[in-house]
Amino acid sequence: MPGLLRGVARTAAIAGTATAVSNRVSRRQAQRWSQQGSDPYDEPAYQQPAPPQPAPAAAPPAVDPIEQLKELAELRQQGILTDAEFAAQKAKVLGN
Helix, strand or coil: CHHHHHHHHHHHHHHHHHHHHHHHHHHHHHHHHHHHCCCCCCCCCCCCCCCCCCCCCCCCCCCCHHHHHHHHHHHHHCCCCCHHHHHHHHHHHHCC
């Protein structure tokens, strides 16, 4: 049991010394900051950088109206588009 008691006493002495040193350092820092006239707790220690500006959106690739009309004609031939749907899409492509 004496070994256990000695270990506890040693741990308490080390912890007490560490606490005293930590408090002394904190007081010194506070004193230095007061002499400088600024309180570090008034300003954030870390300022978050501004978010990056998004890159301008790339323009969609120019679609060749001739190619669009060919694709629409193929869809009509395959029976996917009706004649009325083809005419409506064709007018849209040609800007009419």
